[in-house]
Amino acid sequence: MNVFIAVQAAEEGKSALYIPDLLRRKREHIQFNVLVKGLEYLYKSGRVSNIHQLLGSMLRIRPIIYVNHGKGLFSCKISGNKKRVLRKLLDSILSQVHRIEQDQISIAQSMEKDTAEWIQR
Template identity: 40%
Template sequence: MRTIRIFADSTCDLPAAWVQEYGIGIVPLYVTFDDEMYKDGLDLTTPELYNKVAKSGRLPKTAAPSPADFIQAFTPAVQEGQQIIYISLSSELSSTYQNALIAAAEFEEDQVTVFDSRNLSTGIGLLVMKAVKAAAEGRSVAEIIDLLETTRPLVETEFVIDSLDYLYKGGRCSGMQNLVGSLLKIRPVIKVIDGKMTPVSKIRGSREKVLDQLLNNALAQVDDMDNDLIFITHSLAEDDAIHLQQILKSKTKAREVAISDAGCVISSHCGAKTIGILYTKSIQ
Protein backbone atom coordinates (compact mmCIF):
# COMPACT_ATOMS: atom_id res chain seq x y z
CA MET A 1 0.00 0.00 0.00
CA ARG A 2 1.31 3.43 -0.92
CA THR A 3 1.80 5.92 1.87
CA ILE A 4 -0.69 8.76 2.16
CA ARG A 5 0.39 12.35 2.71
CA ILE A 6 -2.00 15.01 3.93
CA PHE A 7 -1.91 18.50 2.42
CA ALA A 8 -3.73 21.68 3.41
CA ASP A 9 -3.39 25.37 2.58
CA SER A 10 -1.98 28.12 4.76
CA THR A 11 -5.40 29.09 6.10
CA CYS A 12 -5.51 25.92 8.24
CA ASP A 13 -3.44 27.86 10.82
CA LEU A 14 -1.82 24.76 12.28
CA PRO A 15 1.22 25.33 14.50
CA ALA A 16 4.42 25.19 12.45
CA ALA A 17 5.85 22.51 14.74
CA TRP A 18 2.89 20.25 13.99
CA VAL A 19 3.25 20.79 10.25
CA GLN A 20 6.86 19.71 10.44
CA GLU A 21 6.32 16.82 12.87
CA TYR A 22 3.53 15.22 10.85
CA GLY A 23 4.88 16.04 7.39
CA ILE A 24 1.83 18.05 6.40
CA GLY A 25 2.14 19.73 3.02
CA ILE A 26 1.12 23.39 3.07
CA VAL A 27 0.18 25.36 -0.04
CA PRO A 28 0.20 29.10 0.76
CA LEU A 29 -2.44 31.58 -0.30
CA TYR A 30 -1.36 35.06 -1.39
CA VAL A 31 -1.62 38.45 0.28
CA THR A 32 -1.24 41.44 -2.04
CA PHE A 33 -0.50 45.08 -1.23
CA ASP A 34 -0.79 47.05 -4.48
CA ASP A 35 1.85 45.41 -6.72
CA GLU A 36 3.58 43.50 -3.93
CA MET A 37 2.55 39.86 -3.59
CA TYR A 38 3.44 37.74 -0.55
CA LYS A 39 2.97 34.07 0.24
CA ASP A 40 0.98 33.71 3.46
CA GLY A 41 3.27 32.64 6.28
CA LEU A 42 6.38 32.44 4.09
CA ASP A 43 7.01 35.96 2.83
CA LEU A 44 4.86 37.83 5.35
CA THR A 45 4.01 37.34 9.03
CA THR A 46 0.87 38.53 10.79
CA PRO A 47 2.65 41.33 12.73
CA GLU A 48 4.20 42.52 9.45
CA LEU A 49 0.75 42.50 7.88
CA TYR A 50 -0.65 44.76 10.59
CA ASN A 51 2.31 47.14 10.26
CA LYS A 52 1.67 47.47 6.53
CA VAL A 53 -2.03 48.11 7.08
CA ALA A 54 -1.27 50.74 9.73
CA LYS A 55 1.11 52.57 7.41
CA SER A 56 -1.08 52.43 4.30
CA GLY A 57 -4.53 52.63 5.88
CA ARG A 58 -5.68 49.95 3.44
CA LEU A 59 -6.29 46.24 3.67
CA PRO A 60 -4.50 43.88 1.29
CA LYS A 61 -6.27 41.62 -1.14
CA THR A 62 -6.02 37.87 -0.76
CA ALA A 63 -5.82 35.31 -3.54
CA ALA A 64 -5.98 31.56 -3.90
CA PRO A 65 -3.03 29.49 -5.05
CA SER A 66 -3.15 28.88 -8.79
CA PRO A 67 -3.52 25.39 -10.29
CA ALA A 68 0.18 25.65 -11.19
CA ASP A 69 1.01 26.30 -7.52
CA PHE A 70 -0.82 23.14 -6.54
CA ILE A 71 0.85 21.08 -9.26
CA GLN A 72 4.25 22.30 -8.11
CA ALA A 73 3.43 21.42 -4.49
CA PHE A 74 1.96 17.99 -5.23
CA THR A 75 4.48 16.75 -7.79
CA PRO A 76 7.39 15.79 -5.45
CA ALA A 77 5.10 13.68 -3.25
CA VAL A 78 3.52 11.97 -6.24
CA GLN A 79 6.95 11.25 -7.70
CA GLU A 80 7.87 9.59 -4.40
CA GLY A 81 4.90 7.28 -4.83
CA GLN A 82 2.68 8.90 -2.23
CA GLN A 83 -1.05 9.39 -2.49
CA ILE A 84 -2.23 12.88 -1.57
CA ILE A 85 -5.32 14.02 0.27
CA TYR A 86 -5.62 17.80 0.11
CA ILE A 87 -8.07 19.45 2.55
CA SER A 88 -9.01 22.90 1.32
CA LEU A 89 -10.37 26.18 2.62
CA SER A 90 -14.15 26.30 2.19
CA SER A 91 -15.25 26.54 -1.43
CA GLU A 92 -17.80 29.15 -0.27
CA LEU A 93 -14.97 31.51 0.69
CA SER A 94 -12.31 31.05 -1.99
CA SER A 95 -11.47 29.52 -5.37
CA THR A 96 -8.74 27.51 -3.63
CA TYR A 97 -10.79 24.30 -3.75
CA GLN A 98 -11.62 24.69 -7.44
CA ASN A 99 -8.01 25.42 -8.37
CA ALA A 100 -6.89 22.32 -6.47
CA LEU A 101 -9.40 20.21 -8.43
CA ILE A 102 -7.98 21.56 -11.69
CA ALA A 103 -4.49 20.62 -10.53
CA ALA A 104 -5.56 17.15 -9.35
CA ALA A 105 -6.93 16.39 -12.82
CA GLU A 106 -3.39 16.72 -14.20
CA PHE A 107 -2.26 13.65 -12.25
CA GLU A 108 -3.21 10.03 -12.72
CA GLU A 109 -6.40 8.81 -11.12
CA ASP A 110 -6.25 8.37 -7.33
CA GLN A 111 -2.91 10.16 -6.98
CA VAL A 112 -4.50 13.37 -5.64
CA THR A 113 -7.84 13.56 -3.83
CA VAL A 114 -9.27 16.99 -3.01
CA PHE A 115 -11.63 17.46 -0.06
CA ASP A 116 -13.61 20.63 0.70
CA SER A 117 -13.40 21.38 4.43
CA ARG A 118 -16.35 23.79 4.27
CA ASN A 119 -14.47 25.61 7.00
CA LEU A 120 -11.58 27.95 7.74
CA SER A 121 -8.60 28.36 10.07
CA THR A 122 -8.18 25.52 12.56
CA GLY A 123 -11.66 24.32 11.63
CA ILE A 124 -9.67 22.98 8.67
CA GLY A 125 -6.85 22.04 11.03
CA LEU A 126 -9.12 19.76 13.06
CA LEU A 127 -9.95 17.80 9.91
CA VAL A 128 -6.30 17.73 8.87
CA MET A 129 -5.26 16.22 12.19
CA LYS A 130 -8.02 13.59 11.94
CA ALA A 131 -6.70 12.67 8.50
CA VAL A 132 -3.07 12.60 9.67
CA LYS A 133 -3.96 10.21 12.50
CA ALA A 134 -6.01 7.97 10.21
CA ALA A 135 -3.22 7.82 7.64
CA ALA A 136 -0.73 6.86 10.37
CA GLU A 137 -3.09 4.04 11.37
CA GLY A 138 -2.88 2.67 7.83
CA ARG A 139 -6.35 3.62 6.62
CA SER A 140 -6.93 3.90 2.89
CA VAL A 141 -7.77 7.10 1.00
CA ALA A 142 -11.40 6.01 0.74
CA GLU A 143 -11.58 5.32 4.48
CA ILE A 144 -10.02 8.69 5.32
CA ILE A 145 -12.40 10.56 3.00
CA ASP A 146 -15.32 8.73 4.60
CA LEU A 147 -14.07 9.81 8.03
CA LEU A 148 -13.70 13.42 6.86
CA GLU A 149 -17.20 13.46 5.40
CA THR A 150 -18.58 12.17 8.69
CA THR A 151 -16.59 14.66 10.77
CA ARG A 152 -17.00 17.77 8.60
CA PRO A 153 -20.52 18.75 9.80
CA LEU A 154 -19.44 18.21 13.41
CA VAL A 155 -16.75 20.91 13.38
CA GLU A 156 -17.69 23.93 15.49
CA THR A 157 -15.94 27.18 14.57
CA GLU A 158 -16.81 30.30 16.57
CA PHE A 159 -14.76 33.43 17.06
CA VAL A 160 -15.13 37.02 18.20
CA ILE A 161 -13.85 39.98 16.22
CA ASP A 162 -12.49 42.61 18.58
CA SER A 163 -12.92 45.66 16.34
CA LEU A 164 -15.09 46.52 13.36
CA ASP A 165 -12.18 48.40 11.73
CA TYR A 166 -11.11 45.56 9.46
CA LEU A 167 -14.67 44.71 8.51
CA TYR A 168 -15.15 48.37 7.60
CA LYS A 169 -11.91 48.61 5.62
CA GLY A 170 -12.81 45.39 3.85
CA GLY A 171 -16.21 46.75 2.86
CA ARG A 172 -18.14 44.39 5.14
CA CYS A 173 -19.78 47.10 7.27
CA SER A 174 -20.61 50.78 6.80
CA GLY A 175 -18.76 53.74 8.28
CA MET A 176 -21.72 54.46 10.57
CA GLN A 177 -21.81 50.86 11.79
CA ASN A 178 -18.10 51.06 12.49
CA LEU A 179 -18.49 54.32 14.42
CA VAL A 180 -21.47 53.16 16.48
CA GLY A 181 -19.90 49.77 17.10
CA SER A 182 -16.69 51.37 18.32
CA LEU A 183 -18.49 53.80 20.62
CA LEU A 184 -20.63 51.07 22.13
CA LYS A 185 -17.82 48.50 22.17
CA ILE A 186 -19.85 46.05 20.12
CA ARG A 187 -18.01 42.95 18.94
CA PRO A 188 -19.54 40.52 16.44
CA VAL A 189 -19.56 36.78 17.04
CA ILE A 190 -18.94 34.80 13.87
CA LYS A 191 -19.64 31.12 13.24
CA VAL A 192 -18.97 29.01 10.19
CA ILE A 193 -22.32 27.72 8.96
CA ASP A 194 -22.73 25.86 5.67
CA GLY A 195 -19.18 26.79 4.72
CA LYS A 196 -19.72 30.53 5.18
CA MET A 197 -18.75 33.12 7.80
CA THR A 198 -22.06 33.98 9.47
CA PRO A 199 -22.63 36.67 12.14
CA VAL A 200 -24.69 35.02 14.89
CA SER A 201 -24.71 37.67 17.62
CA LYS A 202 -23.11 40.84 18.93
CA ILE A 203 -21.55 41.22 22.36
CA ARG A 204 -21.53 44.64 23.97
CA GLY A 205 -19.14 45.45 26.77
CA SER A 206 -15.68 44.69 28.03
CA ARG A 207 -13.13 42.33 26.55
CA GLU A 208 -13.54 40.15 29.64
CA LYS A 209 -17.27 39.84 28.99
CA VAL A 210 -16.55 38.85 25.39
CA LEU A 211 -14.14 36.10 26.41
CA ASP A 212 -16.58 34.80 29.02
CA GLN A 213 -19.33 34.56 26.43
CA LEU A 214 -17.10 32.76 23.95
CA LEU A 215 -16.02 30.34 26.66
CA ASN A 216 -19.56 29.75 27.91
CA ASN A 217 -20.78 29.04 24.38
CA ALA A 218 -18.17 26.30 24.07
CA LEU A 219 -18.69 24.85 27.55
CA ALA A 220 -22.43 24.59 26.90
CA GLN A 221 -21.47 21.87 24.39
CA VAL A 222 -19.00 20.06 26.64
CA ASP A 223 -21.08 16.87 26.86
CA ASP A 224 -21.16 16.62 23.07
CA MET A 225 -17.49 17.45 22.47
CA ASP A 226 -15.06 15.05 20.90
CA ASN A 227 -12.48 14.69 23.65
CA ASP A 228 -9.53 14.61 21.26
CA LEU A 229 -8.55 18.19 20.46
CA ILE A 230 -9.69 21.77 21.02
CA PHE A 231 -8.05 24.73 19.29
CA ILE A 232 -7.88 28.29 20.54
CA THR A 233 -6.86 30.34 17.54
CA HIS A 234 -6.05 34.02 17.81
CA SER A 235 -4.55 37.00 16.04
CA LEU A 236 -2.16 38.76 18.45
CA ALA A 237 -4.19 37.82 21.53
CA GLU A 238 -1.83 35.34 23.17
CA ASP A 239 -2.58 36.27 26.79
CA ASP A 240 -6.30 35.78 26.23
CA ALA A 241 -5.64 32.48 24.46
CA ILE A 242 -3.59 31.19 27.40
CA HIS A 243 -6.37 32.24 29.79
CA LEU A 244 -8.98 30.32 27.78
CA GLN A 245 -6.65 27.34 27.43
CA GLN A 246 -6.28 27.00 31.20
CA ILE A 247 -10.03 27.03 31.76
CA LEU A 248 -10.78 24.61 28.92
CA LYS A 249 -8.14 22.20 30.20
CA SER A 250 -9.84 22.14 33.60
CA LYS A 251 -13.45 22.02 32.42
CA THR A 252 -13.29 19.61 29.47
CA LYS A 253 -11.95 16.11 28.97
CA ALA A 254 -9.99 17.06 25.87
CA ARG A 255 -6.74 15.18 25.32
CA GLU A 256 -5.19 18.47 24.19
CA VAL A 257 -6.17 22.13 24.18
CA ALA A 258 -3.82 23.75 21.67
CA ILE A 259 -3.15 27.39 20.87
CA SER A 260 -2.50 28.48 17.31
CA ASP A 261 -1.80 31.81 15.61
CA ALA A 262 -4.04 33.03 12.81
CA GLY A 263 -2.09 33.58 9.61
CA CYS A 264 -2.07 36.60 7.33
CA VAL A 265 -5.08 35.65 5.22
CA ILE A 266 -7.39 35.04 8.17
CA SER A 267 -6.04 38.10 10.02
CA SER A 268 -6.49 40.39 7.02
CA HIS A 269 -10.23 39.72 7.14
CA CYS A 270 -10.73 39.79 10.92
CA GLY A 271 -8.11 42.06 12.47
CA ALA A 272 -6.00 42.00 15.60
CA LYS A 273 -7.31 40.54 18.87
CA THR A 274 -9.69 38.21 17.05
CA ILE A 275 -9.95 34.96 19.00
CA GLY A 276 -11.88 31.74 18.54
CA ILE A 277 -12.58 28.35 20.07
CA LEU A 278 -12.77 25.47 17.62
CA TYR A 279 -13.59 21.84 18.32
CA THR A 280 -15.36 18.82 16.94
CA LYS A 281 -18.52 17.26 18.28
CA SER A 282 -18.51 13.53 18.95
CA ILE A 283 -19.58 11.12 16.25
CA GLN A 284 -22.81 9.55 17.51
Protein backbone atom coordinates in the same frame (compact mmCIF):
# COMPACT_ATOMS: atom_id res chain seq x y z
CA MET B 1 -9.02 20.54 11.98
CA ASN B 2 -9.13 18.35 8.88
CA VAL B 3 -5.39 17.80 9.11
CA PHE B 4 -5.75 16.50 12.68
CA ILE B 5 -8.54 14.15 11.63
CA ALA B 6 -6.54 12.86 8.63
CA VAL B 7 -3.40 12.28 10.71
CA GLN B 8 -5.38 10.46 13.40
CA ALA B 9 -7.02 8.22 10.77
CA ALA B 10 -3.64 7.47 9.17
CA GLU B 11 -2.15 6.60 12.55
CA GLU B 12 -5.07 4.22 13.11
CA GLY B 13 -4.12 2.49 9.86
CA LYS B 14 -7.00 3.72 7.70
CA SER B 15 -6.45 3.47 3.95
CA ALA B 16 -5.64 6.43 1.69
CA LEU B 17 -8.99 5.86 -0.06
CA TYR B 18 -10.92 5.95 3.23
CA ILE B 19 -9.47 9.22 4.59
CA PRO B 20 -10.92 11.63 1.96
CA ASP B 21 -14.36 10.10 2.46
CA LEU B 22 -13.97 10.47 6.23
CA LEU B 23 -13.01 14.12 5.80
CA ARG B 24 -16.05 14.81 3.61
CA ARG B 25 -18.33 13.34 6.29
CA LYS B 26 -16.58 15.14 9.16
CA ARG B 27 -16.54 18.59 7.53
CA GLU B 28 -20.32 18.75 7.80
CA HIS B 29 -19.93 18.72 11.59
CA ILE B 30 -17.00 21.10 11.99
CA GLN B 31 -18.07 24.42 13.42
CA PHE B 32 -16.11 27.29 14.84
CA ASN B 33 -16.55 30.74 16.27
CA VAL B 34 -14.38 33.72 15.44
CA LEU B 35 -14.10 36.58 17.89
CA VAL B 36 -13.36 39.71 15.91
CA LYS B 37 -11.50 42.53 17.65
CA GLY B 38 -13.99 45.09 16.41
CA LEU B 39 -16.17 46.10 13.51
CA GLU B 40 -13.39 48.00 11.72
CA TYR B 41 -12.26 45.03 9.62
CA LEU B 42 -15.81 44.02 8.82
CA TYR B 43 -16.45 47.59 7.66
CA LYS B 44 -13.33 47.59 5.47
CA SER B 45 -14.43 44.36 3.83
CA GLY B 46 -17.95 45.73 3.20
CA ARG B 47 -19.75 43.43 5.64
CA VAL B 48 -21.08 46.22 7.88
CA SER B 49 -22.06 49.80 7.13
CA ASN B 50 -20.25 52.94 8.20
CA ILE B 51 -22.95 53.66 10.81
CA HIS B 52 -22.65 50.17 12.31
CA GLN B 53 -18.87 50.52 12.46
CA LEU B 54 -19.07 53.95 14.10
CA LEU B 55 -21.65 52.91 16.71
CA GLY B 56 -19.89 49.60 17.31
CA SER B 57 -16.61 51.37 17.99
CA MET B 58 -18.25 53.81 20.40
CA LEU B 59 -20.03 51.00 22.29
CA ARG B 60 -17.02 48.64 22.12
CA ILE B 61 -19.05 45.95 20.38
CA ARG B 62 -17.15 42.79 19.51
CA PRO B 63 -18.90 40.52 17.04
CA ILE B 64 -18.69 36.75 17.23
CA ILE B 65 -18.94 35.12 13.83
CA TYR B 66 -20.16 31.55 13.65
CA VAL B 67 -18.80 29.55 10.72
CA ASN B 68 -20.65 26.44 9.63
CA HIS B 69 -20.60 24.67 6.25
CA GLY B 70 -18.11 27.30 5.03
CA LYS B 71 -20.44 30.25 5.57
CA GLY B 72 -19.81 32.99 8.10
CA LEU B 73 -22.84 34.25 10.02
CA PHE B 74 -23.11 36.70 12.87
CA SER B 75 -23.65 34.70 16.02
CA CYS B 76 -23.98 37.68 18.34
CA LYS B 77 -22.51 41.03 19.18
CA ILE B 78 -21.26 41.52 22.72
CA SER B 79 -20.19 44.83 24.20
CA GLY B 80 -17.53 45.19 26.84
CA ASN B 81 -13.90 44.41 27.43
CA LYS B 82 -12.10 41.47 25.89
CA LYS B 83 -12.25 39.23 28.98
CA ARG B 84 -16.03 39.70 29.35
CA VAL B 85 -16.56 38.82 25.70
CA LEU B 86 -14.25 35.78 25.96
CA ARG B 87 -16.11 34.54 29.04
CA LYS B 88 -19.42 34.75 27.16
CA LEU B 89 -17.91 32.91 24.18
CA LEU B 90 -16.42 30.17 26.38
CA ASP B 91 -19.70 29.83 28.31
CA SER B 92 -21.53 29.41 25.02
CA ILE B 93 -19.11 26.70 23.88
CA LEU B 94 -19.25 24.91 27.23
CA SER B 95 -23.06 24.98 27.23
CA GLN B 96 -22.87 22.80 24.10
CA VAL B 97 -20.21 20.44 25.43
CA HIS B 98 -22.64 17.51 25.26
CA ARG B 99 -22.64 17.90 21.44
CA ILE B 100 -18.88 18.19 21.09
CA GLU B 101 -16.37 15.38 20.73
CA GLN B 102 -13.99 16.37 23.53
CA ASP B 103 -10.94 15.08 21.70
CA GLN B 104 -11.74 17.41 18.80
CA ILE B 105 -11.79 20.80 20.56
CA SER B 106 -9.23 23.35 19.40
CA ILE B 107 -8.65 26.93 20.43
CA ALA B 108 -6.60 29.08 18.11
CA GLN B 109 -5.45 32.63 18.54
CA SER B 110 -3.68 35.16 16.42
CA MET B 111 -1.21 37.68 17.80
CA GLU B 112 -2.88 37.71 21.24
CA LYS B 113 -0.42 35.86 23.47
CA ASP B 114 -1.77 37.36 26.71
CA THR B 115 -5.32 36.31 25.78
CA ALA B 116 -4.22 32.77 24.96
CA GLU B 117 -2.49 32.51 28.34
CA TRP B 118 -5.62 33.82 30.08
CA ILE B 119 -7.77 31.18 28.35
CA GLN B 120 -5.39 28.40 29.45
CA ARG B 121 -5.92 29.33 33.09
